[in-house]
Amino acid sequence: MSRLIIVSNRVAPISEGGPAAGGLAVGVYDALKETGGMWFGWSGDVLSSGQPQIKVEERGPVTFATIALMRRDYDQYYRGFSNATLWPAFHYRADLLHYDRHDFEGYCRVNAWLAQQLVPLLREEDVIWVHDYHLIPFAQALRAAGVKNRIGFFLHIPFPASQVLLAVPPHRELVEALCSFDLLGFQTAPDLRAFCDYIVNEANGTVDASSGGPLAIHAFGHTLHAAAYPIGVYPDEIAELAKAGERGKPVRTMKATLHSRKLIMSVDRLDYSKGLVERFRAFERLLEHATAQRNKVSFLQIAPPTRADLHAYQDIRLQLEGESGRINGRFAELDWTPILYIHKQYERSVLAALFRTAHVGYVTPLRDGMNLVAKEYVSAQDPENPGVLVLSRFAGAAQELDGALIVNPVDIDGMADALARALDMPLAERQARHRDMMAQLRENNVSVWRDNFMRDLQSASGATRTRGGRARAASGKKTAREVLVS
Known part of the structure; x- marks a missing residue:
């Protein structure tokens, strides 16, 4: 054998x-x-x-x-x-x-x-x-x-x-x-x-x-x-994992921190290919142009460290820390920090539960082979009230997930517009997009x-x-x- x-x-x-x-x-x-x-x-x-x-x-x-x-x-x-x-x-x-x-x-x-x-x-x-x-x-x-x-x-x-x-x-x-x-x-x-x-x-x-x-x-x-x-991925397994973690401490803590605000969420290794700086600036542009979203939405970026002994990765970490501090300094209020930038790793079950909480999955690499985070975000959603995936056209997943809002990751205004559309998307459209993407994920697990x-x-x-x-x-x-x- x-x-x-x-x-x-x-x-x-x-x-x-x-x-x-x-x-x-x-x-x-x-x-x-x-x-x-x-x-x-x-x-x-x-x-x-x-x-x-x-x-x-x-x-x-x-x-x-x-x-x-x-x-x-x-x-x-x-x-x-x-x-x-x-x-x-x-x-x-x-x-x-x-x-x-x-x-x-x-x-x-x-x-x-x-x-x-x-x-x-x-x-x-x-x-x-x-x-x-x-x-x-x-x-x-x-x-x-x-x-x-x-x-x-x-x-x-x-x-x-x-x-x-x-x-x-x-x-x-x-x-x-x-x-x-x-x-x-x-x-x-x-x-x-x-x-x-x-x-x-x-x-x-x-x-x-x-x-x-x-x-x-x-x-x-x-x-x-x-x-x-x-x-x-195995979408139904991820869905069960996410559902099981909804009442866990990490999700309860996040919800308490949000105070009913909507959540935009990204998870990436800390890498220059992921388009993280452009992503931060597009969120800043959203707050500039869509003033009604101020104090109504928070952006959670989880970026675990990787290859920390290479200079290019040390540089991107310093740049992101500077960008998040600058944007928070510009827009934060006493009861609201616009960007929650976390430089650590979480268990898969915790991430799945947090994905289910997020109103927008924000996946905008400059180049990526596939990007399973995009597929995991879709899989983790509540089908009755799903979030919206904003996805780079240069991620391999964009070849399959046509229910996402597809963006060019160097187009800062275009990404900001997509975020605004995702935050305001009607329930029926969100459900239809999610249903189509889940069918695709099940067919090609x-x-x-x-x-x-x-x-x-x-x-x-x-x-x-x-x-x-x-x-x-x-x-x-x-x-x-x-x-x-x-």
């Missing part, structure tokens, strides 16, 4: 009801806990001396296999190339890109080393699913070590247009490494188009869409497949995301490689469990 092996940069310390994690961790864990299998990756620990050792821990159907990084590896692979080069480039911030050749060498070295650590844990029929930009060379390293298993890759962040990707000096090496996978998954059709554009115009490859399924990519001497697989990817990985593998001298035939629609045992 095949196992599902998940590989990601970080194996998140997820526990039921524990602190909220990022979209990758939530999606991966929700997918893996149903099928069972192994989750392999960095533990989050950084060592100054000694030799890292794999720690294996069983938690129900999931085996967690984690390993620490040495300080040099962390600096070059994680802080350096992954987050100082790839992250800004893939989020269209070439102006923030920093490249160091030694960091790229470290990035490739750590991918090869991690692949070597995984090899002894693999079985012949395991299906390997690698996640995100930290691990682009991972399949290439596994193939060099002789691994023949099916290997898929899913990119959780945007894939940039060719002219942006060209700003990364080893762009060709990165795309060639991606072509060692059997199947590539992207969040949205625009991300897939950007990848195909590079293949055709920069790599002299070809793209074949004749099968009607995932695209067949021919480049760098490889044949692989690629498609868009928008990651989802996280199980559908996982099952579609695993089905196509089975088929893509059968089309491009043989095992034991015989090609595997493409299968029909199957669940992940059926794929793993076939």
Whole structure:
């Protein structure tokens, strides 16, 4: 029987009801806990001396296999190339890109080393699913070590247009490494188009869409497949979590603080890609133009810290603290603080309950692969009296959630107008928009995301490689469990 092996940069310390994690961790864990299998990756620990050792821990159907990084590896692979080069480039911030050749060498070295650590844990029929930009060379390293298993890759962040990707000096090496996978998954059709554009115009490859399924990519001497697989959530589970927390202390405290005011709410990691400064300024513009909203609405921004040892993230924190203080100083009254800016992490259950309380979900990244906060906000709403989602057109979720008010995150006036419209939207329109979005979320939940990817990985593998001298035939629609045992 095949196992599902998940590989990601970080194996998140997820526990039921524990602190909220990022979209990758939530999606991966929700997918893996149903099928069972192994989750392999960095533990989050950084060592100054000694030799890292794999720690294996069983938690129900999931085996967690984690390993620490040495300080040099962390600096070059994680802080350096992954987050100082790839992250800004893939989020269209070439102006923030920093490249160091030694960091790229470290990035490739750590991918090869991690692949070597995984090899002894693999079985012949395991299906390997690698996640995100930290691990682009991972399949290439596994193939060099002789691994023949099916290997898929899913990119959780945007894939940039060719002219942006060209700003990364080893762009060709990165795309060639991606072509060692059997199947590539992207969040949205625009991300897939950007990848195909590079293949055709920069790599002299070809793209074949004749099968009607995932695209067949021919480049760098490889044949692989690629498609868009928008990651989802379990909307009904989130709804129950939110409903259960309505009477909890955090929600009661928030309601007491609001004194019947309406609430606009955002939750983001503290990151320059999230459009936080523009969001604060649009709220300020709302208070400037819609004077009737003063002392009638509060804006709650929860921004947990992330990558605090990188200068770009230190800068955005200082900038946000300055903006919130300035806006509060301008508009606050003795009984009202317009912006509640909280720089800490909360449990998923608390966030779900707070989402249910908020009249407006305010999700306006400058670029984002999907943004599960948008989907979680919609899921958490009371269907009898739902709030309104204000959503950036540059979040992947905007491709699906057409019941949201879609905005351009650099248009400060446009966002302020959308906030005003959301706060005044009639109940019937709010209910209709929420109903349509919930139907979409149920139709494409996280199980559908996982099952579609695993089905196509089975088929893509059968089309491009043989095992034991015989090609595997493409299968029909199957669940992940059926794929793993076939």
